[in-house]
Amino acid sequence: MKAPRILAVDDDPHARDLLRRLLGTLGEVMQAPHPEGAIERLTEDGPFDLVLTDMAMPNPGDGLRVLQEVKTRLPDTPVIVVTAFGNIEGALDSIQQGAFDYLAKPFDVDAIVRVARRALDQKRLVEENRSLRKQVERSTLVGRSPALLEVYKQVARAATSNVPVLITGETGTGKEMVARSLHKRSPRAAGPFIPVDCGAIAESLMESELFGHSRGAFTGATGARRGLFEEASGGTLFLDEIGDVGLKVQSQLLRVLQEGEIRRVGESAPVKVDVRVVAATNKDLQARVAEGLFREDLLYRLDVVHLRLPPLRERREDVTAMVEHFAALHARGGVRPVVTPEALARLTAYEWPGNVRQLENVVARALALNVTGVLGPQDFPEPIGDAPKKLTGLAEDMPSLAELSRRYAAQVLQHVGGNKSEAARLLGVDRKTLYKLLEAAEPEET
Missing domain, CATH: 3.40.50.300 (P-loop containing nucleotide triphosphate hydrolases)
Structure with a gap:
């Protein structure tokens, strides 16, 4: 298990060094001398599992600015605010804005370690619960x-x-x-x-x-x-x-x-x-x-x-429900995406050689690249995105789904420089299925 990553923010170098020594037993401690430095750390070195910040620091900004940045970027990361002794009003403001806890200077060594350990335990439990919810949803x-x-x-x-x-x-x-x-x-x-x-x-x-x-x-x-x-x-x-x-x-x-x-x-x-x-x-x-x-x-x-x-091709009537399920599972920002009827029709018509795993992979990738929250046919690669076009009309020179699947697999393989493991991962299939895709509908030599 990776050691927790902790960010200590304080304009006093002696206070930062003390925090580093105290919290070094709990994880990897990085430092920042002011809010701007903290934001730079969050941008370049994040994410962090715990942030401790002094409340009163020279402008620009103060500990509340650090708190707001962490809550915006890493909403599950606890923030402990350190305040000057007696500054209870500022401490209460930080709690109201989402701080995990506050501590008063001069440091109580035992209290800092105890509160930091409790904050890290909460972060771990939040992540475990999210993981368990995902497992239940997937199962x-x-x-x-x-x-x-x-x-x-x-x-x-x-x-x-x-x-x-x-x-x-x-x-x-x-x-x-x-x-x-x-x-x-x-x-x-x-x-x-x-x-x-x-x-x-x-x-x-x-x-x-x-x-x-x-x-x-x-x-x-x-x-x-x-x-x-x-x-x-x-x-x-x-x-x-x-x-x-x-x-x-x-x-x-x-x-x-x-x-x-x-x-x-x-x-x-x-x-x-x-x-x-x-x-x-x-x-x-x-x-x-x-x-x-x-x-x-x-x-x-x-x-x-x-x-x-x-296999999924034997129960096409389930594709719509599964697409909606995976779309909700991989939605960003809690906003449930919408899949257009035309896209659903094309997803249903596809053969899905990689079955449910491939379907989830395709939906997840489409959502990762789409910023509108509405998935249309254009959000899915060929031959998936235009499967009905190939299934209707039945022109004699129209390629089969097997041939289209082979072309698509070959195109992905070429894109990753011939790395079959990476191509299989992008397609959402295993290597054996990739080989089958590449062999399917091979044109006969004349």
């Missing part, structure tokens, strides 16, 4: 298509049990969102939800990540460590891209599901764990079983409840 299933309504029913039925769940679907269909929804509606909702991207963890590290290790278990293991199964105790462990897990770890996962216990790397004694496992994949696990790449007995253990998420 909300949006749509009323028959296919999604069936998913709703299955989630409601499976949430109350403790059996493993296997979620399948194409990349970007919202498998983690469904897993979070399962957890949120389960008796384990008060416990942790820990997602694991199995495809992003090297096979050599997977065992230690999941099950933990003892000190000296392998080179570099300088201390004992709990694995993710133990971290998820009392909650849900979401194993995304389960099809990428190697056979050795598969056998250990099977033991966890059968016995409810794990063995840390380097230890022989079993450790009981109380975890619900939800797994997800975009691969055909039956095919991997036939190829000898996935254990059939593990598949049976995971596939007690099977939730299949349909």
